[in-house]
Amino acid sequence: MRRLFILKFLNNKYLAYCLAGIFLVLSILLGISNGTVSVPILTIIKIISAKVFGFSLLETIDPMYSSIVLNIRLPRVILSGLVGASLAIAGAAFQGLLRNPLADPYTLGVSSGASVGAVLTLFFQLSIPFVGSFTLPLLSILFSFLTIFLVLTFASKIERSMRVETIILTGIIFSSFLGAIISLMIALTGDELRQIIGWLLGSVSMRGWEYIKIILPFFIIGSGLLIFNAKELNAMSFGEERAQHLGVNVQKRKLLILTAGSILTGAAVAVSGTIGFVGLVIPHLSRLLWGPDHRHLLPLSIITGSGFLILADLISRTIISPTELPIGVITALIGAPVFALILLQRKRMERSG
Amino acid sequence: MLDVQQVSGGYSSEAVLKDISFTVEKGELFGILGPNGSGKTTLLKMLSGILPFQEGEIVINGKSLQEYKAKQLAKIIAVLSQHSSQSFSYTVKETVSLGRYAHQKGLFQTWSTADEEVVQKVMNQIGVSRFQNKNIQELSGGEKQRVFLAQALAQEPEILLLDEPTNHLDLSYQKELLDFLKQWTSENGLTVISIFHDLNLAGLYCDRLLLLENGRINIDQIPNEVLREERIRDVYHTDIQKHPHPKVAAPQMVLLPKRNCEVVNFNIDETRLHISEEWIELTTPIPLRTMSSGVIGSGTGWHQIFVNRHVHKDYSCSNHRAEMASFLKSKGFEPSETVGMMTAVVLEDVVYKRFIEEEFSIFVVVTAGVGNAIDASKGEQHSFEMTPGTINTWVFVTGELTEEAFIQSIMTATEAKVKALNDLKVKDEVTGTIASGTSTDSILIAATQTGAVLEFAGTITPLGKLIGKAVYLCTTEAIQKSSKRKRK
Numbered sequence: 001m002r003r004l005f006i007l008k009f010l011n012n013k014y015l016a017y018c019l020a021g022i023f024l025v026l027s028i029l030l031g032i033s034n035g036t037v038s039v040p041i042l043t044i045i046k047i048i049s050a051k052v053f054g055f056s057l058l059e060t061i062d063p064m065y066s067s068i069v070l071n072i073r074l075p076r077v078i079l080s081g082l083v084g085a086s087l088a089i090a091g092a093a094f095q096g097l098l099r100n101p102l103a104d105p106y107t108l109g110v111s112s113g114a115s116v117g118a119v120l121t122l123f124f125q126l127s128i129p130f131v132g133s134f135t136l137p138l139l140s141i142l143f144s145f146l147t148i149f150l151v152l153t154f155a156s157k158i159e160r161s162m163r164v165e166t167i168i169l170t171g172i173i174f175s176s177f178l179g180a181i182i183s184l185m186i187a188l189t190g191d192e193l194r195q196i197i198g199w200l201l202g203s204v205s206m207r208g209w210e211y212i213k214i215i216l217p218f219f220i221i222g223s224g225l226l227i228f229n230a231k232e233l234n235a236m237s238f239g240e241e242r243a244q245h246l247g248v249n250v251q252k253r254k255l256l257i258l259t260a261g262s263i264l265t266g267a268a269v270a271v272s273g274t275i276g277f278v279g280l281v282i283p284h285l286s287r288l289l290w291g292p293d294h295r296h297l298l299p300l301s302i303i304t305g306s307g308f309l310i311l312a313d314l315i316s317r318t319i320i321s322p323t324e325l326p327i328g329v330i331t332a333l334i335g336a337p338v339f340a341l342i343l344l345q346r347k348r349m350e351r352s353g
Numbered sequence: 354m355l356d357v358q359q360v361s362g363g364y365s366s367e368a369v370l371k372d373i374s375f376t377v378e379k380g381e382l383f384g385i386l387g388p389n390g391s392g393k394t395t396l397l398k399m400l401s402g403i404l405p406f407q408e409g410e411i412v413i414n415g416k417s418l419q420e421y422k423a424k425q426l427a428k429i430i431a432v433l434s435q436h437s438s439q440s441f442s443y444t445v446k447e448t449v450s451l452g453r454y455a456h457q458k459g460l461f462q463t464w465s466t467a468d469e470e471v472v473q474k475v476m477n478q479i480g481v482s483r484f485q486n487k488n489i490q491e492l493s494g495g496e497k498q499r500v501f502l503a504q505a506l507a508q509e510p511e512i513l514l515l516d517e518p519t520n521h522l523d524l525s526y527q528k529e530l531l532d533f534l535k536q537w538t539s540e541n542g543l544t545v546i547s548i549f550h551d552l553n554l555a556g557l558y559c560d561r562l563l564l565l566e567n568g569r570i571n572i573d574q575i576p577n578e579v580l581r582e583e584r585i586r587d588v589y590h591t592d593i594q595k596h597p598h599p600k601v602a603a604p605q606m607v608l609l610p611k612r613n614c615e616v617v618n619f620n621i622d623e624t625r626l627h628i629s630e631e632w633i634e635l636t637t638p639i640p641l642r643t644m645s646s647g648v649i650g651s652g653t654g655w656h657q658i659f660v661n662r663h664v665h666k667d668y669s670c671s672n673h674r675a676e677m678a679s680f681l682k683s684k685g686f687e688p689s690e691t692v693g694m695m696t697a698v699v700l701e702d703v704v705y706k707r708f709i710e711e712e713f714s715i716f717v718v719v720t721a722g723v724g725n726a727i728d729a730s731k732g733e734q735h736s737f738e739m740t741p742g743t744i745n746t747w748v749f750v751t752g753e754l755t756e757e758a759f760i761q762s763i764m765t766a767t768e769a770k771v772k773a774l775n776d777l778k779v780k781d782e783v784t785g786t787i788a789s790g791t792s793t794d795s796i797l798i799a800a801t802q803t804g805a806v807l808e809f810a811g812t813i814t815p816l817g818k819l820i821g822k823a824v825y826l827c828t829t830e831a832i833q834k835s836s837k838r839k840r841k
Contacts, residue, residue, distance in 0.1 A: 099438060100440065101440060231451075234443075234447075237440060238437055238439060239438050241403055242432075242437055244403055245401060245403075245427065245431065245432040245505075246452065246454045246455065246504075246508070247425075247426065247427025247428070247454050248423060248454065249422070287441065291447075292441035292443050292447075293443070293447055349490070
């Protein structure tokens, strides 16, 4: 009986990964195939496998297709995938750590913090010696780290128990403040206004392989750190004291998780601007479908998060083609109602006891 | 096992706890008591390593608390908090499994078969395995608390710390939880240190109690010593009375509520007495403290209605208590508020007298029949036979009697009754000697518990004098009346 159950349980987890994987692959193929020029899916597969395995099949394929796929669509899809994955796993981690299903880099104000770092770098043409193109993500990460600490310190000053609503409110206050700073900086510099506003609303267009190189190492470090702390996140989602009683070194782990979350958010914002609600919607959905165990929730959030953002990007550039919508518009259109729903559900649960 | 040495400290600069020292032995169930703000939770947090302390030392198994790493400590100490937050819908099994965190080794901390065994064993013992795949947010408060207890026990701790574990739990869960903990301490050598709000529960289950007062130890002793009326009254600043538990040797404290209503001034006299052919009834506006040997409402208690029922002299019933209760109900008396007696004597022959002293008064009601008179010193010559012929004595006192006074009142009233029988030369028909009473005599002492405090009721105390006189006179007259009727 129990063996059967365990078998079923395992199957369930495999099923979860399979479903998420299929969703990701489909999103990738759709994302590459659709656009002003439609590329047949079979062709995409041929081009990519030729590139990956070094076949020289390219002569049978229209070079325009392969150029579109390899130089425009594929990097765009990969970049949006990486950004989506980073934001989703960071959101899942913040939620677990703060025991707050409404936490996400955007609602916590971390994204705004990272934006300030990025805007500072862009407009003052800052460049840290030896790191070159990594100056942008590094400063974004630094600023997101500072922001999350300020937000949490402030929230705990308001109320020791740090209720869900208190943290969110603090995040909103910080977001507005940081947003004002960004506006101020833009106003003071004057030029490139349109571009920066587009960037602020979030976009993954015309970034190319260069940006993938920027985000990839941070994505690997950040999500690696979080996945290694999945059990601790499980314990901490029962409260920090409880976690300590269970044997978790709370101070150290908390710092690690906050750092990892900041790395992921900072890097994602550096390459794509502020894209809201991905870190809210995806972990929530994954938890609903497959349960709250962070050992599975984190990887599953990575997979579904990247698929989700690829689709969101696809919609943003096709829905009123040829004009492109900022991708943040799409995610906010989906995310804000979900946020409201979660809030309602929580309140209802509290009332029913 | 656990040794706390001169620990002082608290949240901020001002120390909540001052100079706390005590030791707890393996297998003890150790209770921490104290009023709100006395530092109970602070102490528990220090013991669990959550809160640093400024001075002193806590030594566990010969090693200082600070030297333990979080994981090592979690293998020795587990904590069950008052309430745990659960923001996400983990299953019961996932929750319990987290208890194994400290035991898992290696970078990937793989789940071993030993871990699985421990988790299954604990879930079975606590009785949560049947809903192990249920979502913990769907459970009731009591069930949740059990799940977290299972989680704590899955840590396989040597010491279990509990912060008011029975808070929010209904009675049956409270008992279940504490019975279980008690069993674990004796069977598995688990040491349990628990904060209690409920002094009675602490008195029932703990081996030793630590009473905190303003961050200092008031006393660290066995429950009977700690739960003393004066001590608890001083520490908790509240009126409280100690009582022995009716079934087990454990002290119990009861609260004394403030009496808001003015003390009702009333007399107990013949105007309250209603005599009919079927029964004599006396009702008082407030319940009286009673000690009696009636058919209904016997022992000690609080009663408001007093009924002496006439039954035919051939009355016999296999369950006379139930029959009496249904009789009372049928006449509109609530049995739980009533002291009920039976007699075969014609109720017209009742004798009552009221005597008034300066500060108190008594009212005595007697019905007496001596057809069944017996010499108590020769009781063994009688076969067990229920024959009617009973002396029922009611003594009402307007005053506050101590337990002692109640018992002495019974003694005095009995002695007076014996004397009456003696003076009337009532004979035991079997032995031919002078009888001391009948085989079915009943007595009731009822006091208003307001007004003058009457500490004693021995034969030469003010109360005893009155009772002795009244009972003697009433009994004599009542016996004379009923014998006259017989002779007719």
